[in-house]
Structures are given as C-alpha cells and as structure tokens.
Amino acid sequence: MKIDTHQHFWHYSAPEFPWISEAMPALRRDCLPADNAAAMRAAGVDGVVAVQARTLAEETDFLLGLTDQHPELLGVVGWADLGAADLEPRLQAWCAHPAFKGLRHILQDEADASAWVQASAHQRGLRALQQHQRVYDVLVFEHQIPAAVALCARHDAHWLVLDHVGKPALRDWGDDGAPGASRWSSSLRELAAMPHVMCKLSGAVTETDWPNHHGLTPQDTRHILACFDQALEAFGPQRLMFGSDWPVCQLSSPYDVVHGLADQWARSRLSDAEQEAFWSGNAIRCYGLKS
Template sequence: MTPRIDAHQHFWRYRAEDYPWIGAGMDVLGQDKLPADLQPILHDHRIAATIAVQARSGREETRFLLGLAKDTPWIAGVVGWENLAVADLGERLSEWHAGDKLVGFRHQVQDEADARAFLESTDFNRGVALLQAKNYVYDVLVFEHQLADTQVFCARHDKHWLVLDHLGKPALREFAKDDAALKRWKKELLALGKLPHVACKLSGLVTEADWQTGLQQNDYEHIRICLDTALEAFGPQRLMFGSDWPVCLLAASYDKVAAVIADWAESNLGQDEQASLWGGTAVRCYGIAA
C-alpha cells in the first residue's frame, strides 16, 4: 500500500539574515521549525512520509535538510539547492553521499529580476540537463506571470520529471476583482499540463490569497477553481498533495489545508486517483521507496 506523503514542506533554524523573505507580520514563521514540531501533526493526518524542500539558497541548506533526513526516518526525500550554472556541477553532485535522501533541487526562480533570462541561460540549462541525466527532479517555483517562459523551459527538459510548485502561484488576490487573472493563469497552466513529464503540487494556495485580512469563503471557492483547473491540466495521475508547512500557517492551519484538498479530492477523484494524489505520484516522480 502506498504511504500517504506530504510532498512539500520546509524546516529551518531561524535566523533573520538567512530568511529575508520572512518579513513583518510573519511572526509565526520567525522561529525554529523542526521535525519535532511537525511530527504530531503528520500523525494526526496519517501522513507517513514527507519531502523537505529548500527554503533558502546555498549548499548549507542542502546539508541541513539531509542532516535532518538522516535522523528522521519519515523524511523520505529532500529537494535541496545547488548552483546549477557552475562548470563543475557534476563534481558537486558527486559530493553528496550515496544513500542520501536527495531526490531533487530547486531555485527561487520567482525572485529573479528577469525570470526569462534566467530560464534561458545556457549554463543553467546545461545544469538542469545534467540533473535529469542523473535522475534528479527539478522543482519549478514561479509566479503565474512567469508561466509562459516556464513552459518553454519545461519543454526543453523532457528526460525526467519536472514538478511545478504551488500550481504556478495563481494571483488569487486578484480573482475577486475580475476574471482576467484567472483566465490568464488558466490558459498558461493548461498549456503547461500538455507536457507529460511535468507534475504539479497542490500546495501553497492559501498564502496566494489575501491572508493578511483572513481567508473568506470566496477565497476557498477560488482555491477549488484552481484545483479543478489543475485536474483539467494535469489529470489525476500527475497531482500530489503538499501542505507547504509551516508557510501555510500564515493563512491557515495544516488541518485546514489538508481538509480543503481532501474535500475536493473526495468530490472529484476515484479511490485509486486519491491514492495517487496522497502519495503515489510523489513515489513515482521522486523515486521514493513505497
């Protein structure tokens, strides 16, 4: 039986200088977030394993997460960080010990001043190609306005799985104003979903809404629209659950995040399809032992 997996969560030992993205009004994140904090929550939700994803740039982040994974059996995989544009990337990758739980890499492309130029960089693309040759997943972190360039990038790298984080971060704050933002994001997501080597994490949506004023019923209605669109784009076999804990706590509890996905899944997916969402897709994409 495939274990239930949270395919996207984070850990850190908090220092403000290491996490400049944790700003004013984010006090819930400005403290250590470690496996002991998450474990009882996972137990309550019958989550047997997680994938810990980088939250800062630097090789020390990868070492930190792998160290936690070594001492924590239920951390099944680590998506770390590496400078993929360096000429000696092959040597750097070989430094990670065989048997480590390193399953992939990620960079905060969303924060690049020119995402298109970054995604078109010869050195970066050479690095991603090497990752795929070595069966590492690349997690794609972009905003919705960067999805068109992301589609071109993803089409270029079809030798292994690419995973879109947070549904490409739809601009949920704008959905209530008019439907232009929804239409724009939906068009790009459907195009990206046509690439069969791209999977999608149902994660991070609560913090794309206006969490500072508290999520309202219409926010959850917009989230369900996003989930419906993701199903249309990727089908039930390329979706995976991710809590985005502890970042989700800015807007909603782990319980609420999981409940939103569970309620939607029960209404839209068969039992086998739900099993894929809650673990099967993560096992298949990241090569995690079931």
C-alpha cells in the first residue's frame, strides 16, 4: 500500500488564496481529487491525506466533505484559528468525523513565526488539539525552523509533523552546498531529536529554482536526494512519510516525476520493511488512518 500524505484540493478563488501568485498559472484553477486520480493510479498510490490550503473557517468542513465523496481520501489535516474561543466545540464536532486527523496553519507566512508560536492562545489551542489525539502539521521555511523547534519542544502529547522537510532553500545550495544547507541540517537534527516529531519527504521540487526552469536539473535531483538522505539520517526510517504536495508540485514537476524520485530514493536506501513503513506504515501510525 502507498499513501500520499500531502495533497491539496480547492475551488479556486483568488481572494482565498493570496499565496498563489500570477507566476503560478497552473494553480489558478480548481484542483480536485479527480484531477489527479489517473496519475495516482499509475504510480500505485492508494490513499491520500488532504491538507489545508486556505486559512478560512470553512476549509476543514470542505475537505471533510470531499472525503465523503472520495474513499481514497483517508484523512484530513484542516485549519482552525488555534486562539479562537470556540475552538473546543469545533474540535469536538470534527473529531466525530472519522477522517479528521489534525490541523495546520501556514506558519511560513507569519511575519514573526516565533511570536506566533509563543502566543499563549495558540499554545492553549495546540494543547487542546493534542488532548484530542490529533496531529499538528508544522509548515515553516528553513530560517523559521528554530520557531518550530520551540513549538515541538513544548507539545509532546501527540505527533507533530514537519512538512516539506523544513523547506531547505535548494535553489541556493550551488554545486557544493551552501551555508544554508548546514543551518538547515543542524536545525533538522534538533527537531529529529524529539521522538514525537515526524517528517514528510514532500515539497522539495518547489524549493528549486522552478520560476527560471521548469523541471528538475541534474543538480536539483542531487540536492533533493541529499536532502532526503539527511532526513533519513536524522529521523530514521520509522519517522519519514511520502508526500507529493500536489498540485503545488506541478510548478516544477508532474506527479509521476515527484513519486518517481521518492521511489528511486526509497528503493536504493531502504529495506523492504522500511519501504513499507515509509510508504504507508508510518502514516497509518501517525495519523491513525484506516488501511
């Protein structure tokens, strides 16, 4: 079994997606499960975790509604204002739906990620989420990983998941790496030292210089594989999960390329049992998915 732990779905409306710029025409349209179904089948991917893409109150209900229509959608990581006074009743209602697995905030877009993490209201909200045994996905750029470390260190009652390997700036690594690569690797190891943190091998293809060349260069591929190798060294095979970041990945590469790169890496680095954990077992354990 193969599970893709990171896909997004939406009915496109520009005001609801401020992060989708004019440089991203491939994303300025509706993106729904049927649009990627054939590519998933060709890759042998059986199930999906749908992840929020809007910071709107209705996002979680929208994604849960999709799971009622598409059985391959095994779980939802939605969105809620962690500081809202009505968070607890919302959590109780969502937890009644078997597909509700957690929440995420687009922390990378916060002007001061550390201040957001330290806000007492957000701390209370995350504690409430973990009391319900639900996951929190952490989305940060590499320079914000220290804020993620602080967040994860305070909240260890349930799984936390680092999205997109902490978004290393692969476009700046150059032929022989870069200072940023060293900083990212060091911060990644800090997160990995906490046993309640998992990591998604996702989103790497759009950390390349995709606006200036569509597709992956040989150097891009080397950097992505090196990134995955460092994540494996830090987290081990029992805390890594595959995610495509579809449809965002299409800014750089189509689904088959993203899956193929992960498959190439897994086959050459992992035992059969470790590959099973990477492709499905870890996701089932982390998100509480029905296999």
